[in-house]
Amino acid sequence: MISQLSWKVGGQQGEGIESTGEIFAAAMNHLGYYLYGYRHFSSRIKGGHTNNKIRVSTRPVRSLQDDLDILVAFDQETIDVNFDELHDDGIVIADAKFKPVIPEGSNATLYAVPFTEIARELGSSLMKNMVAIGASGAILDLDAKEYYTIVSQTFGRKGDKVVENNMKAIEKGAAFVQSQSQGQPSKLKLMPADGRKRMFLIGNDAISLGLLAGGCRFMAAYPITPASEIMEFMIKHLPDYGGTVIQTEDEMAAATMAIGSNYAGVRAVTASAGPGLSLMMESIGLAGMTETPLVVIDTQRGGPSTGLPTKQEQSDLMAMIYGTHGEIPKIVIAPSTVEEGFYDAVEALNLAEEYQCPVILLSDLQLSLGKQTIDTLDYDQIEIRRGDLNLEPDLPELKKGEYFKRYKITDSGISPRLVPGTKNGIFHVTGVEHDETGKPSEKAPNRKKQMEKRLRKLQDLPNKFPSPVALNLQHKNPDLLFVGYVSTRGAIEETIERLEQEGLKVNHAQIRLIHPFPTEEVKPLIEEAKQVIVVEHNATAQLANIIKMNAGYGDKISSILKYDGTPFLPGEIYEKCMQEVVVYGNG
Known part of the structure; x- marks a missing residue:
């Protein structure tokens, strides 16, 4: 028996490769194994090689395995591109339709399974991925019945007949491999899992859950890989909590809408990747100058320009710290696990309001889209901190010509904050330098005091930030x-x-x-x-x-x-x- 397994499925984008990996992984997660999955895909809707590599283990894992035990191929290109990862005793399960070939001299075992033919016999070639899952299960010596719960959850809304046919596809795929293996015991049988139920999700979903738990009630964003899943998650779930998502015309509009919402007292965020962050820089500077909370999620990807939209990179770091012109207080945090993505999303919302400045939550494509098994999230850890925001202040009546000192000089650098419309709390807000009431001022002493006040805010943050x-x-x-x-x-x-x-x-x-x-x-x-x-x-x-x-x-x-x-x-x-x-x- 083995304690971990590396499994990969590959083929042309758009032919069900992602769903094949999802169903295989969901079944292994249901059995209680720890998983880590990473998807290689092209920046196009359909066509081009794609693969999904999934690591299955009896202990927690946070990265891909170096080599590969099983390669499931829907075309010859998958074998040609990925075969070098397969270890000497690895197994290739390929659709017999394309007459698969593995390199000469290899010790790998090839199973040419009629994925497409079996699926068509059952009524639809679309079920070839289920045949492949059944074949994989046979290699692992798994009972096909182990897939029933996942198949029912996935296809149940389409009716019992669809569930039944997909289960038959799994069973026939398993039976074909079993007939070819001639009763030989599996070399890749996994040790039993502990059977515990765990979450299996991508980093973007964990971040989105954190935003909901942290009180975010407005999101403005423009679709971009690899951040789009955050917006899609929030579109689906935020209205259930009284919130709203707006898909904007561009990233500049997204950032300024989020600033406007925060200015009005509603926790708001935006999310993008490197190209979008480049467009947001002026708006991030506006949040710094007006001391308005703003949370921006940057899911880094390959750059520069359009670069590698669907590939891993961590090259936005300097830009996130120094990208804005001028000097403003700015917080940049970087979760290193899916779990931390959840808790840091909550913390980002808290820090933005406590320090009245932009907070950038720095992810990357691997963390954002990589899928990982985690223990149940602890919502008891959630704490909402809104800083120096007074929603119901009892302010003295202003004399004629007076204004509330929204940008008051303080030792901490953090000034009192109100929401618009507060009685006796009227003040100016502008992106130019201003005095304590927000009125534009270019006086040298005032500029020095306001600049030093803003930059004073973060002096104690490293000592207060959790871990x-x-x-x-x-x-x-x-x-x-x-x-x-x-x-x-x-x-x-x-x-x-x-x-x-x-x-x-x-x-x-x-x-x-x-x-x-x-x-x-x-x-x-x-x-x-x-x-x-x-x-x-x-x-x-x-x-x-x-x-x-x-x-x-x-x-x-x-x-x-x-x-x-x-x-x-x-x-x-x-x-x-x-x-x-x-x-x-x-x-």
């Missing part, structure tokens, strides 16, 4: 300290396991508060380590440079970079670590 760095500190004076952010966490964790087995002492810090940078927490970790390795998905070592700017020790810091559009695999980080950095311990 600014996710830490795995097993050693004092470690040989290596790995540092990453967002989705690199899982691959780093598995690399560390391998290095520890070779006798190295390795610690890990995943940065969750990017700006303002938690220098006091990170600097001692760097001081203690013999060498620091920063792992990130960009070509210019942006996170490494941020660390050097804030904590120093540039001579200790090395980078492992990847910018080809694909996620890190644990083996890749291990190999690059061995090639490019000093190795200590017994290595």
Whole structure:
């Protein structure tokens, strides 16, 4: 028996590849296994190679596996593109329709299963994906009945006959493979799972759940990969909580609508990717100058320009910190797991109102669209904090010509906030420099005071932010300290396991508060380590440079970079670590 399995299905985009992976994964999740899934797809509606790789394990996993146990192919291109991932004893299950061929000399086993033919016999070629799922189940020695609950949930609304036919497709696919294996015991039978029920969702859905739980009641957004699922989730669910979603004409309108809603006292967000964030920069500056809360979710993807719309990258980091012209207080946070995406979405809404400034929640394509098993979310942890917002103030009556000091100079840098229409609370609001009442003012002393007031806001945030760095500190004076952010966490964790087995002492810090940078927490970790390795998905070592700017020790810091559009695999980080950095311990 094996404790984990790597399974991949591939074919042409638009022929049911995604649903094949979804149903296979849902069944394994229903049995209580831990899962991690990542989808490779093209930036088009139909056509072009796509695949869905799913890792199944008896323990929690947060990254893809290096190799592949089973490859399910709906065309020859899937075999040609993905066969090199298959280990020596791997299995290919392919549609006999295209006369599949595997490389000569390979030890892999090929099952040519008539997916399409069996599906047509049952009434529709669309059911070929269910035949493939049944064939996969037979390789794993799973009873076809294990799929019944998932098939019923997926197709039940279409009637009992549809459910029955899809189950027959699964059973026939399983029976065909069983007849070909001649009663040989499966080499890929999984150890039993613990049977616990867990959630299985993408990062975008976790973030969306966090926005709902955190009190967001308005979203304005423009569709863009890989952020669109957030808007789609909110369109479906936000009205049930008295909220509204508007699909705007562009990203600039989305940002300014969200600013307007927050100005009126309603928690509001927008979500986009790099190209959209470029368009939002002036509006983000407006939120900073007017001290209006604003939450922006950036799901990073390959750039620049249109770049790689459906591929992994982490190259927006510097832009998110420094992209706006002028200088404003800005918070940038970066969840590193699906669970953190949920809790950090709530925290982003709180921080935006507490500090009256833009908050950027920085995700990436792998975290946004990668699907992962997680334990049930704890809604008891949710706390709504609205900062210095007084919804029912008892203000003294204003004298003629007086205005409320909305931008009052304070020691904390945070001024009293009201919603429009508050009695005796009238004030100006403008994007130009202004005095305490909001009236435009270009006087040098006023400019200095207002600028210093705004920048004073975040001076205590690194000490107040919950877990600014996710830490795995097993050693004092470690040989290596790995540092990453967002989705690199899982691959780093598995690399560390391998290095520890070779006798190295390795610690890990995943940065969750990017700006303002938690220098006091990170600097001692760097001081203690013999060498620091920063792992990130960009070509210019942006996170490494941020660390050097804030904590120093540039001579200790090395980078492992990847910018080809694909996620890190644990083996890749291990190999690059061995090639490019000093190795200590017994290595």
